[in-house]
Amino acid sequence: MAKGVWIVAEQRDGALRSVSFEIASVARKLADELGEDVSAVLVGSGVEGFAPELAKYGVDKVYVADDAMFADYTTDAYSEAVAKVVKENDVSILLLSASVQGKDLSSRLVGKLATGMASDCTDVKIADGRLLATRPMYAGKVFGEYVVESYPQMASLRPKVFAAVENAKAGEVVKFDAGIAADALKTKVLETQKDASGKIDLTEADIIVAGGRGMKGSDEYKVIEDLAGVLGAAVGASRAAVDAGWRPQSDQVGQTGKVVSPNLYIACGISGAIQHLAGMSSSKYIVAINKDAEAPIFAKADYGIVDDLFSVVPEVTAEAKKIL
Amino acid sequence: MNIVACVKQVPDTEALIKLKADGSGIEEGGIKWVMNPYDEYGVEEALKLKEANGGDVTVVSLGPARTMETIRTALAMGADKGVHITIDDADAYNTAAALAAAIKEINPDVIFCGQRAIDDDSGQVGSVLAELLGMPQITIVTGFEVADGKVKAIKPIEGAQLVIESPMPCVVTAQKGLNEPRYASLPGIMKAKKKPVDVKDAAALGIDVAPKAKIARMTPPSERAPGKIIAGDDPAAKAADLVKLLREEAKVI
Ligand SMILES: Cc1cc2nc3c(=O)[nH]c(=O)nc-3n(C[C@H](O)[C@H](O)[C@H](O)COP(=O)(O)OP(=O)(O)OC[C@H]3O[C@@H](n4cnc5c(N)ncnc54)[C@H](O)[C@@H]3O)c2cc1C
Numbered sequence: 346m347a348k349g350v351w352i353v354a355e356q357r358d359g360a361l362r363s364v365s366f367e368i369a370s371v372a373r374k375l376a377d378e379l380g381e382d383v384s385a386v387l388v389g390s391g392v393e394g395f396a397p398e399l400a401k402y403g404v405d406k407v408y409v410a411d412d413a414m415f416a417d418y419t420t421d422a423y424s425e426a427v428a429k430v431v432k433e434n435d436v437s438i439l440l441l442s443a444s445v446q447g448k449d450l451s452s453r454l455v456g457k458l459a460t461g462m463a464s465d466c467t468d469v470k471i472a473d474g475r476l477l478a479t480r481p482m483y484a485g486k487v488f489g490e491y492v493v494e495s496y497p498q499m500a501s502l503r504p505k506v507f508a509a510v511e512n513a514k515a516g517e518v519v520k521f522d523a524g525i526a527a528d529a530l531k532t533k534v535l536e537t538q539k540d541a542s543g544k545i546d547l548t549e550a551d552i553i554v555a556g557g558r559g560m561k562g563s564d565e566y567k568v569i570e571d572l573a574g575v576l577g578a579a580v581g582a583s584r585a586a587v588d589a590g591w592r593p594q595s596d597q598v599g600q601t602g603k604v605v606s607p608n609l610y611i612a613c614g615i616s617g618a619i620q621h622l623a624g625m626s627s628s629k630y631i632v633a634i635n636k637d638a639e640a641p642i643f644a645k646a647d648y649g650i651v652d653d654l655f656s657v658v659p660e661v662t663a664e665a666k667k668i669l
Numbered sequence: 670m671n672i673v674a675c676v677k678q679v680p681d682t683e684a685l686i687k688l689k690a691d692g693s694g695i696e697e698g699g700i701k702w703v704m705n706p707y708d709e710y711g712v713e714e715a716l717k718l719k720e721a722n723g724g725d726v727t728v729v730s731l732g733p734a735r736t737m738e739t740i741r742t743a744l745a746m747g748a749d750k751g752v753h754i755t756i757d758d759a760d761a762y763n764t765a766a767a768l769a770a771a772i773k774e775i776n777p778d779v780i781f782c783g784q785r786a787i788d789d790d791s792g793q794v795g796s797v798l799a800e801l802l803g804m805p806q807i808t809i810v811t812g813f814e815v816a817d818g819k820v821k822a823i824k825p826i827e828g829a830q831l832v833i834e835s836p837m838p839c840v841v842t843a844q845k846g847l848n849e850p851r852y853a854s855l856p857g858i859m860k861a862k863k864k865p866v867d868v869k870d871a872a873a874l875g876i877d878v879a880p881k882a883k884i885a886r887m888t889p890p891s892e893r894a895p896g897k898i899i900a901g902d903d904p905a906a907k908a909a910d911l912v913k914l915l916r917e918e919a920k921v922i
């Protein structure tokens with residue numbers, strides 16, 4: 346019978362990514378309810394040493410495929426490796442992150458393992474001994490509770506929604522040979538172009554200050570950048586601001602942009618269209634600064650200020666500077 | 670070149686979504702159905718590729734009878750022919766399996782999908798399709814070109830973007846930024862009516878329709894507790910209140 350809660354640990358640039366600890370912590374909780382173990386699959390080059398870090402977040406066993414062929418993430422190599430070890434171990438539950446890499450890998454695994462997956466979940470639990478995964482659908486207008494009838498029961502978890510909780514376990518290392526023929530690798534990463542700005546990616550930021558059409562122009566974003574600078578925040582934008590050419594596509598939050606879940610999201614001059622809300626309504630705290638008291642964003646906001654953003658935001662920056 | 674674009678018909682993003690009383694699904698009455706926005710980017714890229722290299726663009730869609738309108742929209746944009754796989758509903762794996770069965774006969778060089786359908790928001794079908802057809806995939810791309818018989822695509826990741834190369838045939842899933850989808854022209858709409866659409870029954874393609882991922886229940890989103898509007902006339906005073914609340918009540922700064 347299928348058994349065990351497994352995760353795929355995510356690493357990049359010589360370090361585990363924080364989403365790995367989030368999914369490990371969720372896996373630990375589910376495994377404890379089921380009375381089962383947590384195993385992590387760790388694929389990469391020079392990654393064996395990461396096992397103790399996973400152990401800290403509740404992983405009993407770490408299955409490691411460490412090889413130069415895994416230096417760059419490629420769908421071909423990683424999905425082959427993970428599918429092999431998961432199949433060999435008749436896994437019951439398999440969790441990944443809904444990060445960029447996790448989305449690519451998890452969906453390929455659905456095909457390789459011929460199973461079902463609830464993607465980008467905001468809640469998971471055990472009900473009647475099975476995984477019950479909850480996820481937003483239709484731009485967050487509806488939530489679906491999913492049951493996967495096949496094995497492994499797969500779910501990908503929205504980054505930053507689940508807390509990383511320390512709970513030390515053995516983290517015993519089990520090496521496995523992924524047995525991948527070099528000619529099975531079809532895609533190649535030709536180049537990695539790092540964002541020159543070195544800014545925090547929106548999906549990883551704890552705080553986001555976002556501006557919309559109310560910003561009026563690209564230069565005016567200075568007031569938002571100043572606030573973001575003081576708060577250590579990333580800068581986001583509505584589609585209106587991106588389509589106007591004021592901000593790059595990578596700043597767009599929403600249905601056709603990024604899905605973000607920071608601790609704090611400050612929306613300035615953003616009306617709160619459903620497509621924008623789709624990208625940020627899982628934020629823990631939402632602040633709206635908008636001169637229109639009727640703007641729909643206020644219905645989602647924990648704190649609202651109805652006023653001209655150009656008079657309020659610089660004051661917020663000044664106040665924050667006093668304490669930070 | 671033989672090019673396939675997969676398109677899904679979805680409710681318009683502005684549509685009011687109402688749940689059936691028993692939470693088993695959504696009420697379809699009154700919904701305006703449109704092409705999934707990400708699929709518009711896929712169709713556009715397919716048309717550009719055909720314009721540059723010659724060949725045929727086939728649009729493939731799985732869904733109930735109304736899906737034909739979306740296929741006609743893609744034909745009106747400039748696609749050459751359509752395949753309509755008829756079925757009321759299917760999960761990601763079964764959808765991909767049916768698409769794979771239909772697409773295999775077309776023997777494509779490139780298959781475009783959207784990175785995600787905005788109804789179920791699952792983002793799985795492109796990759797599962799690639800796996801079932803034994804093709805490599807490049808997902809969520811904002812740049813695409815074919816040079817020397819290979820695909821080169823740009824894929825944004827957290828804090829960087831990758832340039833990825835793949836042999837053909839392959840599956841590419843489209844993200845906003847890839848292109849600006851064209852509108853269907855009036856002559857395009859007229860011509861679309863005469864373009865061939867092959868209608869296939871999902872069961873006849875040998876597709877198992879029992880879902881692997883099942884929706885046990887749908888619920889409305891939980892309401893957020895009503896927020897606090899910080900009152901007053903003085904922007905500086907309101908800003909001070911906000912910072913205090915964020916610091917002391919929410920504890921997020
Ligand atoms: C298929 C589809 C996908 C989409 N995807 C996205 C998406 O991913 N992300 C997204 O954001 N949108 C998306 N949209 C667009 C969305 O519908 C809205 O058009 C967009 O979010 C509006 O952006 P906005 O709030 O900045 O602008 P507006 O709706 O124009 O709102 C501007 C707000 O600024 C306020 N304002 C103006 N001046 C000031 C001032 N001086 N001080 C304070 N407040 C001021 C106004 O009161 C107003 O509320 C999508 C739409 C479609 C159809």
Ligand SMILES: Nc1ncnc2c1ncn2[C@@H]1O[C@H](COP(=O)(O)O)[C@@H](O)[C@H]1O
Binds near residue numbers: 678707729783795
């Ligand atoms: N029923 C369908 N018919 C045709 N293509 C589909 C269908 N469902 C999904 N796709 C394709 O797969 C992409 C991702 O869909 P999904 O995995 O459902 O989010 C869509 O953008 C389409 O290109």
